Amino acid sequence: xxxxxxxxKIKIERLKDVESxxxxxxxxxxxxxxxxxxxxxxxxxxxxxYFRWLFRHDPQGxxxxxxKNRIVGFIAVDATWISHGEKVGEIHELAVDPDxxxxxxxxxxxxxxxxxxxxxxxxxxGLWVGEHNRGAQHLYRKLGFEECYTKGIWIRMExxx
Ligand SMILES: CC(C)(COP(=O)(O)OP(=O)(O)OC[C@H]1O[C@@H](n2cnc3c(N)ncnc32)[C@H](O)[C@@H]1OP(=O)(O)O)[C@@H](O)C(=O)NCCC(=O)NCCS
Numbered sequence: 001x002x003x004x005x006x007x008x009k010i011k012i013e014r015l016k017d018v019e020s021x022x023x024x025x026x027x028x029x030x031x032x033x034x035x036x037x038x039x040x041x042x043x044x045x046x047x048x049x050y051f052r053w054l055f056r057h058d059p060q061g062x063x064x065x066x067x068k069n070r071i072v073g074f075i076a077v078d079a080t081w082i083s084h085g086e087k088v089g090e091i092h093e094l095a096v097d098p099d100x101x102x103x104x105x106x107x108x109x110x111x112x113x114x115x116x117x118x119x120x121x122x123x124x125x126g127l128w129v130g131e132h133n134r135g136a137q138h139l140y141r142k143l144g145f146e147e148c149y150t151k152g153i154w155i156r157m158e159x160x161x
Contacts, residue, residue, distance in 0.1 A: 010072065010105055012112045015062035018055040024071050025051055032095035038153065039130035051076075054092055063112050065096070065105045072100040075109040079120040089117030089161065091127040094136070110143055118161055126158040 015021065026047050033040035041047045054076040055062055065073035073096035081090035091113060096105045117125055127145070129136050131153050145157040 009067060010103075010108060011066050012108055013064055013066060014060065015055065015064055015074070018051055018062070021064075021071070022048060022051060025074065028071055028074070028097060029095055031098060034098070036130065036133055039133060050093075057092075061113070061116060063109055063116075065109055067100070072097045073105045073109055075106075075113050077113045077116065079117055079122060081126075083126055086124065087122060088158070089113065089120070089122040089125040091125060106139055107143065110139075114161060123161055124158055125161055126156065128154040128156055131155055 018025070026044060029040070029047055029051075030042075033042075041050050058076075058078040058080060061077040061079055063075050063077075064071050074093070075091065076093040078090045078092060081088050083090070091110070094106060094109060096109075114125065125145075126148075127140065128151075129140060131150065137147075137155070137157075140157050140159075143159070145159040148156040148158050150156070
């Protein structure tokens with residue numbers, strides 16, 4: 001199947017209520033971070049708290065990738081974030097089901113986030129990625145992000161919108 005066919009099958013939609021989808025999101029998050037646990041919350045109560053935090057900070061900025069009714073990926077962003085005194089569209093979280101990777105789903109989610117940020121008048125997007133999370137770093141570089149600096153195990157990447 002080509003990437004265009006996959007894209008037409010996957011629909012991106014805004015999350016409306018985090019509580020009702022919590023069990024599905026929790027499962028997807030744990031599955032997505034298998035092998036990368038050093039960069040993730042691992043106990044379910046912390047993950048639930050984290051999801052509530054993400055949704056509360058920007059209730060408009062949580063997008064789901066759906067294949068029919070199944071969630072296959074999500075991105076949680078914040079269009080009200082300030083980094084070093086500057087407004088940035090912050091990408092807090094991104095995950096795609098390991099069984100659905102390499103089909104352009106993360107790219108679709110990030111592009112949706114860019115549209116959202118641009119509608120809010122933002123000029124820059126930023127994120128933190130784990131220093132050994134080479135797959136995600138590769139994806140972000142492909143989409144125009146550049147490494148800025150590191151803090152502990154995290155690398156700061158930013159991109160002009
Ligand atoms: C990182 C992640 C979201 C990528 O999801 P995905 O849907 O497979 O990514 P896409 O198919 O949209 O990839 C888009 C581009 O990035 C590249 N890319 C994505 N993952 C990659 C990997 N692991 N290694 C190399 N390149 C990768 C793809 O080759 C593709 O490039 P192309 O358009 O030239 O083919 C997914 O691997 C994941 O959920 N990882 C665990 C959670 C995580 O690390 N989140 C990010 C936290 S900062």
